[in-house]
Amino acid sequence: MKFLLAGMGSGGTPDTDNADFWASDEPGTPWVAIGDLSDRAVVTSTAKALTPEGIASKGLKVWPIGTLLFSMYASLGHTAELTIAAATNQAILALLPSDEVNQRFLCRWLEFLKPKLKEHASSNTQDNLNAEKVGNLFVLKPPLREQATIAAFLDREIGKIDALIAEQEKLIALLAEKRSATIAHAVTRGLNPDAPMKDSGVAWLGRVPAHWDVVRLGALFREVQDSGWGELPVLSVSIHHGVSDKELEEDEMERKVSRSEDRSKYKEVWPGDLTYNMMRAWQGGFGAVTVHGMVSPAYVVARPTKDFQTSHIEQLLRTPRAVSEMKRYSRGITDFRLRLYWDEFKVIQIALPPKMEQSEISAFIYSESAKVDALMTAAKKNIKLMQERRGALIAAVVTGQVDVRHT
Known part of the structure; x- marks a missing residue:
């Protein structure tokens, strides 16, 4: 891959205790960390920015718009497009495509390689790659015009799949909210909507069923x-x-804990x-x-x-x-x-509430949660199937198994 790049390099982290290196009250150079990259296809902003002194302290390069950012450590192999000029930390490798490769094609090729990267990685506490290993990754290089056709096809078709996945993820979030609201209402208001209510005298509780004890x-x-x-x-x-x-x-x-x-x-x-x-x-x-x-x-x-x-x-x-x-x-x-x-x-x-009512509320919560869990399980299964379809489509198209030149 290194022969298809006009530039490649990782960054660094200036001294976090030196306030002169970090732009807080004035605009600075965006600095991309893993948190700015994770789960994003494009990087449009960063949590932190550097001053000229911060850039100079580590000799950082400011990469131009269009550079691909490749995660070498956490989220191994995740790739995103830089839409702002920015520097990066040491966990991110900047890849600047040359005129011989279509940027979107290269991005899709790296997506295709992602599941296979662990075999190239070194591992201590987590899998990681270095610039040399990434630069030596193999890339199939069709003619430039065909690269553009492949990239356009995948952007269009993967966009459709991603939209369907987003709908299922939204459904899961809504179901989780519904379950939380259902439980909260049951344990603070009870199951009988016609039950007489009283002021609990406790700010966070508000009004509660009149026969419940406030203790x-x-x-x-x-x-x-x-x-x-x-x-x-x-x-x-x-x-x-x-x-x-x-x-x-x-x-x-x-999370990890030490045991005595x-x-x-x-x-x-x-x-x-x-x-x-x-x-x-x-x-x-x-x-x-x-x-x-x-x-x-x-x-x-x-x-x-x-x-x-x-x-x-x-x-x-x-x-x-x-x-x-x-x-x-x-x-x-x-x-x-x-x-x-x-x-x-x-x-x-x-x-x-009285103990019998506690039992009724528990049974209700169990029943309602089971319904929500079944719907969430179905949605997660749909997401998995669509993700598999997504990966298979990218693999088939970038390797030429599916000809999209006339689509």
């Missing part, structure tokens, strides 16, 4: 700190899925307990325990003191307004350092 969480739970032991599974708490029902392997976790060999440092939990990560509660890092196990010593374990469904409390606390309330009670200088301690958690007020 502090501390009236429903007590904090426990029993030590873990033996072969009990270490359970994980996810901001998306709550508490696991088994000890997860590293590749099953949302001394299991007595963990906290024992029982079915019905509510546990939460102090640092992530305000993001949804909590849930109802369903199996006997233990959790991190950094978690708070709350044990019921009355007869109710802990899973109902979990569904309530996962609503957007409840999450905002937990953030309000969390302590810390910045979001990154926010912690929700037991003394603050226990004073949060909720509205609790």
Whole structure:
């Protein structure tokens, strides 16, 4: 490929602690990082910009409009077109096509190669390529006019497929919003639209069914700190899925965590307990325990003191307004350092229906969620099929298996 390029090179990152290198209050040279590139076909703006001093500190090249940006590290092989003059960081390789190659054709060829790039990559913590390996990638080079025809055909046909994929992705987002709204209404307003209502006296709750009790969480739970032991599974708490029902392997976790060999440092939990990560509660890092196990010593374990469904409390606390309330009670200088301690958690007020009604609400949520999940699964299957069709079409056309010269 290097023989089809008028220029190729990666960038760098100027000292982030030197304010003179970064343009904040005045226009500067756009600086492309992986976050500006990911999931985009074109780069029209960047989160950060550099001053002339910043450019000079790393000897960065400012690449012109029309340059292709190729990710060598994260999102390996993702390619986007630069629509502004910009510099890049060291994870991105700029590819400036020569007059011998159609830019759009080269972009589609790189899309074709993307699934095959891992065999060329070096790997330590993540797969990566370097400029030499990218420059040596093989490219089929039809006549320039045919390249333009291929590029135009693929832009047109892939555009249709991408539009269909976008529709399915939009449907999934709408279904997720519908599920969230359905759950929030059920756990804060109940299932009977004709039920008499009352002012809860709690700002985040607003009006609630008149027969529901408004109580502090501390009236429903007590904090426990029993030590873990033996072969009990270490359970994980996810901001998306709550508490696991088994000890997860590293590749099953949302993020990497280090575990202690001394299991007595963990906290024992029982079915019905509510546990939460102090640092992530305000993001949804909590849930109802369903199996006997233990959790991190950094978690708070709350044990019921009355007869109710802990899973109902979990569904309530996962609503957007409840999450905002937990953030309000969390302590810390910045979001990154926010912690929700037991003394603050226990004073949060909720509205609790009778236990039988809790069961009815749980059954309703399960039924409605199952319907939404079925629709989301179908949409995801459609997306997968269209993505497969997309990849197959690009491969067939850029390699000449499908002749589009007369289309």
